[in-house]
Amino acid sequence: MITFDEAYAIVMDNCLALGSETVPLEQSLGRVLAEPVLSDIDMPPFNKSAMDGYACRRADIRNELTVVEELPAGVAPTKTIGANECAKIMTGSMVPQGADCVIMVEDTVEVSATTIRYTEEETKTNICTRGEDIRAGDEVLAKGAVIQPQHIAVLATVGCTQPRVAKQPRVGIISTGSELVEPSEKATGAKIRNSNGWQLAAQVEQMGCLATNMGIAVDDEEALAAAIGKAMAENDVVMLSGGVSMGDYDLVPGILKNNGIELLFTSVAIKPGRPSTFGVGEQVRVFALPGNPVATYMQFEALVKPFLFNMMGHAFRPRHVCAKLNRDLRLKPAKRSAIIPIRFTAPDRVEPIEYHGSAHINALCSADGFLLCPSEGSSFKQDEEVDVRLF
Numbered sequence: 001m002i003t004f005d006e007a008y009a010i011v012m013d014n015c016l017a018l019g020s021e022t023v024p025l026e027q028s029l030g031r032v033l034a035e036p037v038l039s040d041i042d043m044p045p046f047n048k049s050a051m052d053g054y055a056c057r058r059a060d061i062r063n064e065l066t067v068v069e070e071l072p073a074g075v076a077p078t079k080t081i082g083a084n085e086c087a088k089i090m091t092g093s094m095v096p097q098g099a100d101c102v103i104m105v106e107d108t109v110e111v112s113a114t115t116i117r118y119t120e121e122e123t124k125t126n127i128c129t130r131g132e133d134i135r136a137g138d139e140v141l142a143k144g145a146v147i148q149p150q151h152i153a154v155l156a157t158v159g160c161t162q163p164r165v166a167k168q169p170r171v172g173i174i175s176t177g178s179e180l181v182e183p184s185e186k187a188t189g190a191k192i193r194n195s196n197g198w199q200l201a202a203q204v205e206q207m208g209c210l211a212t213n214m215g216i217a218v219d220d221e222e223a224l225a226a227a228i229g230k231a232m233a234e235n236d237v238v239m240l241s242g243g244v245s246m247g248d249y250d251l252v253p254g255i256l257k258n259n260g261i262e263l264l265f266t267s268v269a270i271k272p273g274r275p276s277t278f279g280v281g282e283q284v285r286v287f288a289l290p291g292n293p294v295a296t297y298m299q300f301e302a303l304v305k306p307f308l309f310n311m312m313g314h315a316f317r318p319r320h321v322c323a324k325l326n327r328d329l330r331l332k333p334a335k336r337s338a339i340i341p342i343r344f345t346a347p348d349r350v351e352p353i354e355y356h357g358s359a360h361i362n363a364l365c366s367a368d369g370f371l372l373c374p375s376e377g378s379s380f381k382q383d384e385e386v387d388v389r390l391f
């Protein structure tokens with residue numbers, strides 16, 4: 001059994017490089033940038049009014065001003081502003097030459113059809129200067145960024161309509177176990193419905209990789225070998241659930257070895273998730289996760305997700321927050337560190353949720369995150385601050 005940190009280091013050291021491709025901007029949400037994005041323009045591209053009002057010279061704001069033209073957004077000025085002159089200007093319009101401030105329209109009165117007067121003593125400049133946000137040639141987005149809606153805005157701003165992004169790992173998912181039936185069927189007798197395959201496919205899709213749910217493989221050497229061989233041929237990463245502990249029908253590690261997979265670990269000191277297994281083939285990586293659904297979920301979050309992001313060139317950093325415990329929490333020393341699901345009861349307060357162990361998947365539906373408690377045992381007092389990793 002190796003520590004979780006050792007397992008993490010091993011998977012991160014064994015990523016596959018998949019290369020990059022370009023995608024249309026509208027299909028780039030959630031993809032990882034494969035190269036930095038540089039701006040082709042200054043932003044704003046011209047001195048721009050921040051307010052609706054009148055562009056004029058600060059020296060003249062106490063005088064009656066003659067309005068020499070009107071500047072709706074998108075219309076370039078034709079006149080230079082001279083002494084005691086102004087141009088009526090809208091937010092976002094180009095500030096005319098000669099003007100060094102914009103007075104706000106609600107602080108002015110019309111004196112005649114062509115003149116106005118400012119009613120305040122002072123004004124802010126109210127001009128966004130050319131290039132104050134972005135300069136032409138600036139790196140606006142870094143390689144490795146996961147494209148979010150605000151990144152899409154920046155890509156649009158700099159005219160990057162075909163961003164170069166990392167290719168998405170293809171992940172084939174096999175749910176092993178002769179007790180399994182698919183969710184559309186009624187589970188009778190000693191059968192249960194397959195939830196892991198569906199959950200893992202959703203976890204893979206949610207983080208922007210390509211999931212293929214390859215269905216159920218029964219606990220039979222031949223059937224498992226065929227399913228694993230097919231999954232390995234068609235995917236970059238194969239994820240199995242079940243069949244990795246000590247039972248007579250836990251056949252997965254042996255079949256992986258027979259398929260040319262070198263197993264780098266088969267047991268991790270973490271609860272839930274001890275029998276988590278990882279192996280490498282020539283052009284494929286294989287995770288065999290424990291069948292218990294919470295173990296499957298948690299090991300995906302803790303090990304597989306950072307690994308898949310790393311394959312795409314993104315250094316995944318889970319979000320952590322500090323919060324106070326609503327009640328005492330005492331864990332006995334154990335051979336494995338423990339993941340304890342928690343929920344927030346107030347923005348800065350958490351409590352452990354009722355949790356019966358690694359099969360209790362519905363407990364996760366009310367969890368907001370988890371505490372990682374070391375194997376030496378953890379003892380927390382009510383109101384003590386704990387480090388919460390968010391889902």
Ligand SMILES: Nc1nc2c(c(=O)[nH]1)N[C@H]1C(S)=C(S)[C@@H](COP(=O)(O)OP(=O)(O)OC[C@H]3O[C@@H](n4cnc5c(N)ncnc54)[C@H](O)[C@@H]3O)O[C@H]1N2
Nearest residue numbers: 175177194195196197242243244245246250274290291292
């Ligand atoms: N003698 C030992 N027994 C067990 C050990 C051990 O060290 N020695 N480890 C225990 C731990 S810890 C775990 S975790 C489980 C993991 O076992 P497997 O990965 O071999 O998983 P299975 O035995 O196939 O299944 C466990 C459990 O999960 C249910 N399951 C399996 N697949 C699915 C699925 N796709 N959807 C929903 N539920 C699934 C399965 O029916 C079992 O109830 O082993 C312990 N035993």
Ligand code: MOO
Nearest residue numbers: 272273274295358
């Ligand atoms: O490690 Mo298992 O996942 O405890 O139940």
